Amino acid sequence: MSLYCENVDVHTARQRIATARVGHLATVTPANRAHLVPCCFVLDGQVVYSAIDAKPKSSRNLRRLQNLMFNSAASLLVDHYDEDWTKLWWVRVDGNGRTVDDNLELGHALDLLSAKYPQYEQTPPPGPVLAIEIETWRMWP
Amino acid sequence: MSLYCENVDVHTARQRIATARVGHLATVTPANRAHLVPCCFVLDGQVVYSAIDAKPKSSRNLRRLQNLMFNSAASLLVDHYDEDWTKLWWVRVDGNGRTVDDNLELGHALDLLSAKYPQYEQTPPPGPVLAIEIETWRMWP
Numbered sequence: 001m002s003l004y005c006e007n008v009d010v011h012t013a014r015q016r017i018a019t020a021r022v023g024h025l026a027t028v029t030p031a032n033r034a035h036l037v038p039c040c041f042v043l044d045g046q047v048v049y050s051a052i053d054a055k056p057k058s059s060r061n062l063r064r065l066q067n068l069m070f071n072s073a074a075s076l077l078v079d080h081y082d083e084d085w086t087k088l089w090w091v092r093v094d095g096n097g098r099t100v101d102d103n104l105e106l107g108h109a110l111d112l113l114s115a116k117y118p119q120y121e122q123t124p125p126p127g128p129v130l131a132i133e134i135e136t137w138r139m140w141p
Numbered sequence: 142m143s144l145y146c147e148n149v150d151v152h153t154a155r156q157r158i159a160t161a162r163v164g165h166l167a168t169v170t171p172a173n174r175a176h177l178v179p180c181c182f183v184l185d186g187q188v189v190y191s192a193i194d195a196k197p198k199s200s201r202n203l204r205r206l207q208n209l210m211f212n213s214a215a216s217l218l219v220d221h222y223d224e225d226w227t228k229l230w231w232v233r234v235d236g237n238g239r240t241v242d243d244n245l246e247l248g249h250a251l252d253l254l255s256a257k258y259p260q261y262e263q264t265p266p267p268g269p270v271l272a273i274e275i276e277t278w279r280m281w282p
Contacts, residue, residue, distance in 0.1 A: 022222040024165045025177035033214040034167035034175045038222065038231050073174040081163040081179065084258050090179050117225050 006073050007120050013139045016091045020078040025050060025130075027067035027097065032073040035067055039081045041076060046134045048076050048093060049100070051120075052058035053126030065128060072096040074132045088141075095135040099128050154280045157232045159184045161219040166191060166271075168208035168215050168238065176208055182217060183253040188276045189217050189234060190241070190250035192261075193268030206240050206269060211234040215273045229282070236276040240269050 017023075025039045041050040054061065068074065074097030079090035100106045109129045114120040152173045158164075166180045182191040193203070209215065215238030220231035229249040241247045 021224070022220070024177060024218060024220075026177045028169060028173055028175050032169055032173050032212055034169050034177075034216045035232060036165060036167045036175075036177070036203065036216045036218045038220040038229075052250070053263045071173055073172075075175045075177045077165060077177045077179065079163070081181040083162070083260070088179075092177060094174065124174075135248065 009139070013091045014043065014136050016080075016089070016139075017048075017076075017078050017093065022078075023048075023050075024077045024079075025064065025074065026077070027064045028071045029063075029067050030070045035063055037064065039076075040062065040113070040117055042109070042116045044109070044112055048095075048132040048134065049112060050076075050130045050132075051110070051113055051125030052130070062128075064097075065130060068097045068099065068130070072098065074130075076132060089139065091137070091139045093132065093134040093137055095133045097130055097132045100131050105131075145152070150280070151278065154232045154278050155184065157221075157230070157234065157280075158189075158217075158219050158234065163219075164189075164191075165218045165220075166205065166215065167218070168205045169209050169212045170204075176204055178205065180217075181254070181258055183250070185250070185253055187244045189236075189273040189275065191217075191273075192251070192254055192266030192270045203269075205238075206271060209238045209240065209271070213239065215271075217273060230280070232278070232280045233274045234278055236274045238271055238273045241272050242281060244274075264266045 022038050023041050026038055027035045029035050039050045041048050075092060075094045077092045100109055106129055144234050163179050164182050166178055168176045178190045184188050216235045218233045241250055247270055
């Protein structure tokens with residue numbers, strides 16, 4: 001793997017990202033502030049796909065996509081909290097995000113999301129899908 | 142309250158932030174990428190305090206503080222995941238972050254953190270404490 005993985009057990013990192021039910025997605029606004037939302041997502045090789053949620057679309061729902069048009073930087077964090085702090089961990093992937101425009105890729109992403117989340121079978125995500133091309137993996141501890 | 146609270150039930154938002162055991166903190170790097178880490182924190186009025194963890198200090202541990210010297214924008218997100226997606230929620234506070242330099246404020250922040258987290262009684266946070274002065278509250282749904 002040619003990607004940058006500083007001190008990362010890639011197998012563990014991949015497993016933790018792949019099985020997490022929720023992640024935290026950060027993009028950067030045109031005013032250079034972080035924009036942070038929880039999201040459902042699926043890992044596919046070196047790409048993370050995440051669908052915009054099924055609530056009525058508003059400018060806020062699309063904020064993350066607008067941000068990516070100005071600045072493609074995107075990060076997804078998955079973590080585990082436990083009151084026993086020896087059991088804490090997190091994994092973060094950083095890369096470049098984009099809206100999925102290609103219909104074949106969009107169908108593929110939606111299939112993967114529906115396979116991971118049975119919830120999408122009843123209510124398929126109606127909005128755009130975001131892709132993050134992962135460049136770096138980080139994990140702690 | 143003069144702060145910006147769009148469609149926010151401030152009581153619920155405060156309660157959710159105050160009682161959450163872990164939050165997700167985003168700052169912005171000098172290269173205008175988001176930097177995202179989970180953190181323990183405490184809410185004190187319109188300020189969030191968070192201690193740098195007790196691991197050996199490294200440049201990475203201090204990255205969030207270095208970021209704030211370039212760009213004070215900071216966001217803290219608290220959320221609840223449930224497989225019943227009607228029960229999902231998140232609360233986010235956005236504001237300006239800084240390192241706590243004043244010894245009186247530092248002692249106050251450490252007292253609050255230790256009161257919330259018994260874990261800090263055994264191992265008080267040795268590193269700097271970050272403060273976020275909250276400017277906006279957002280919540281969903």
